[in-house]
Amino acid sequence: MGLALELAGMSLANPVMVASGTCGYGQELAGVMAIETLGAIVTKAITAAPRFGNPTPRLAETPAGMLNAIGLANVGVEAFIADKLPYLRDLAPRVIVNIAGSRIEEYVAVAERLEEATGIDAYELNISCPNVAHGGIAFGADPAAIAAVVGAVKAVIRRPLIVKMSPNVTDIVSTSRAAEDAGADALALINTLIGMAVDVKRRRPVLANITGGLSGPAIRPVGLAMVYKVFAAVGIPIIGLGGIMETEDALAYLMCGARAVQIGTATFVDPSAATRIIAGLSAWCDEQGIDDLQDLVGACHL
Amino acid sequence: MGLALELAGMSLANPVMVASGTCGYGQELAGVMAIETLGAIVTKAITAAPRFGNPTPRLAETPAGMLNAIGLANVGVEAFIADKLPYLRDLAPRVIVNIAGSRIEEYVAVAERLEEATGIDAYELNISCPNVAHGGIAFGADPAAIAAVVGAVKAVIRRPLIVKMSPNVTDIVSTSRAAEDAGADALALINTLIGMAVDVKRRRPVLANITGGLSGPAIRPVGLAMVYKVFAAVGIPIIGLGGIMETEDALAYLMCGARAVQIGTATFVDPSAATRIIAGLSAWCDEQGIDDLQDLVGACHL
Amino acid sequence: MPAVVAANRALGPGIHLLKLACEPPLPDIAPGQFAFLRPQNSDILLRRPLGVHDADGTRLDLLFDVVGRGTRALAAAQTGTTLDLLLPLGRPFPIPPPPALPVLVAGGLGLPPLHFLARRLHAAGRPFRLLYGARTAARLVLADDLASLCPDLRLFTDDGSAGEHAQITAGLADLPPEAHLLVCGPTAMMRAVAAAAEEAGLACHVSLEERMACGLGVCMGCVCRTRTADGQEGRARVCVEGPVFASREVLWDSP
């Protein structure tokens, strides 16, 4: 009912994706949600070598949010291609592989290796994971570093490149423009905010890693404000995320300027959140007499 | 019961203050909370001339938080001294006047005028209000601009100067160090995050100002992480705030490195929040056999 | 103060009557004052302002329209659950002494403070008139109740499904000069009534609505634009200087 769209050269059945790190490699969700109805699946970040991630506790709940310090735990690019991609390849949703690394060379190596595999529709460059000590955040905050990593990865791929932006910056417009200028085909806003929780009884941080990434409804106002600002400043499409729990929240991101949305933490609260939101968007279009949901993108900008 | 402390040359009966913009000029709270028990009262930002502030709606609720776009509405420095200060002067809590402006000259002018008045214990420099189009955020994000405004104000005052930091920055450590190096006697962390809410039915931003400042429990993890980082990097005392609702939250800030705390949004939810927390800190010290609450400051740092 | 839900039922589409039992007994409340409340342990952070619909001893009635998260949470509050209340807040409607004739003008969910006022005037044996309008019959709740309080009740609906098929301003045409309008309803309606009152030279007070965070006058969130005594533009806080204002003090925003 008017949910389909073209985004960065991909055709999507609808604008709803499940966010990196919150849907594993797709298969885990097969039993609990109708994954075939999704617009796209974004994998957990893939690095060159497998990683165990940070010590536990890696999770903490905060008011209307949660902290995670998973730290890029993943199977590594080889096992991903051998063991995880075959399942994803046969699914209806587009497959977007989230790429992370500690150095530009690692991003490039992962991208080059993934280019050799079939069944991938796009990459999402995670330049903003706050949970890795070396790399990650450094790329995500500095326009010059962003330009370098985006340019280097673009040079070795033919598939579309989404750059996932860090909200932990003074000026999201200048980091977003740096990604656009370096060749990004789309932007995903936002990754997690840096946060911390304290176990007052033990007088210690809750997370073994001390700080972690804040996600969930608590950060939605921050995500909306950033999408709103960046929409006015860049020409490439924006994928909005951060705290989307309900259909209304997805609509809010679209009205701020996002062409598509990703569902993250909501899947933990309700495994069918993404499919419920797809149905909700469709019902809303019917109710409001809207033929093409994309007509709504940026509606909040006068 | 061990709650008293010295902070930036002031002696406080306890480390609990009510935050700027959430306690008016003190008098409004007299009927609903035992203000005489507070450590300090921080006034609404004072500017040179009176200001009406932004158009309404200026408020929106978000998950575990709220947005405000008051925009420095205040009576102006002359009316403050004539009409508001006499009441504050006679109260037991320390009186901290929050100063804002659109240009360095305005900050300096307000500070100079306040120096002539009696009954003020310290100033809090609001270099981080996200709701003023010119000035405000510019000062709060740029170390050089921070150094300039802090240095200029320090040059005209004898009373202690607290600098209130913006969390909307890439590197809170470098902005905090800039304030310290320019002569700040203490830092207050954090002011509000920039956020936005959408009225999906009207397809418009909820706030007339479009974006506003996000406060409340939602931002507590961000405030704790920033206090934790800055504690390790500066020598001057830190006042922690952002989402403190309960005694435990105040303790969490102390354990991250704050010597004192401010209660903001919590007062809206429960007008007696600050007094309840003072009693709670006292009870906690008794229960844990702690003689001086200040011994706990920074306990989360190994 | 805590208050326990004694009953909570829908009177019309999305319109809820919430009956609360308060202990200790309520302080004095004057019509036009409001309660500022939230359910305990809910996922709602801030309190919501609701005009007092009726109050007596330990009984407090609130009448509200479900328009968003806050009112949805209040509508879902089950019997026996506890709400947290601050009250009475704000300044009440003035009760103009005779020979003034109070004319209560209620638009939709502007009814509560005027219902409370009508009860007080009725109890005092004061003559008064009551104009009450809504979009449609189903939303014109409690009309029988009001008829028993005020023989001079006139009803209006936008679609003519009950009462007169007219805007409520139609009811202002034939008022005597001693009429003093006391108005609560949607902003556009209040603005129209205020304009009509000014034209006719009638006294008029309106009860304004703004989003509130503190209800105590400290946050400066709820201001409205006013004309001060010396004719200057000013700002007033709806929560403490209002919600009731003389209509000539109000600077209405352009529509």
Next chain:
Amino acid sequence: MPAVVAANRALGPGIHLLKLACEPPLPDIAPGQFAFLRPQNSDILLRRPLGVHDADGTRLDLLFDVVGRGTRALAAAQTGTTLDLLLPLGRPFPIPPPPALPVLVAGGLGLPPLHFLARRLHAAGRPFRLLYGARTAARLVLADDLASLCPDLRLFTDDGSAGEHAQITAGLADLPPEAHLLVCGPTAMMRAVAAAAEEAGLACHVSLEERMACGLGVCMGCVCRTRTADGQEGRARVCVEGPVFASREVLWDSP
């Protein structure tokens, strides 16, 4: 699936027995599997994992200790309110076939999955032993219940206020070689039991705890350190590869 609170009462200091009515009837659940739940419309965001204490048809019992915000919210859930459940999650305890002798070792609030297992073994007429320890008598809840399921019940408290004044590991001394330990309790206790089992050459499974966000294996939040088949260090997700692991697979963190 939704589940309605049928009863919710304290059995000991901060220890709650929550009885839920589930419609449609529950799927098959094996002892050691857990429910992942949250109260609807609460200010708790994430679900909390609780081992199934008992389940039958539409009835589900959970037993838990109030340790933080989540369990506080569950303890406050009033009769008639609705919770949201995912279940059954995780891998259950193995039920070792005869001649193995199941020896259930429960420390404190590690009881629920072993209580459920005890009921199943009792119903099947299988001989088994049950060791159950807690800090103090008041926290040694449901001991009578357990005695009726298992004549071989041994009780322990740290302070000697009930049962034997000893660590639960004291109960492992005289086990026959066909004993197969099935353990749930605080990490330090499980670690000690696992070490004793290894020493004595007994089979041993433990049910681990980690903070969980998804319960589905997607977030990688709940991992524990393991020894893989080829002797390498690995990670396993407690929610899907666990919570029950062969104790020799577990790499315990240094204490």
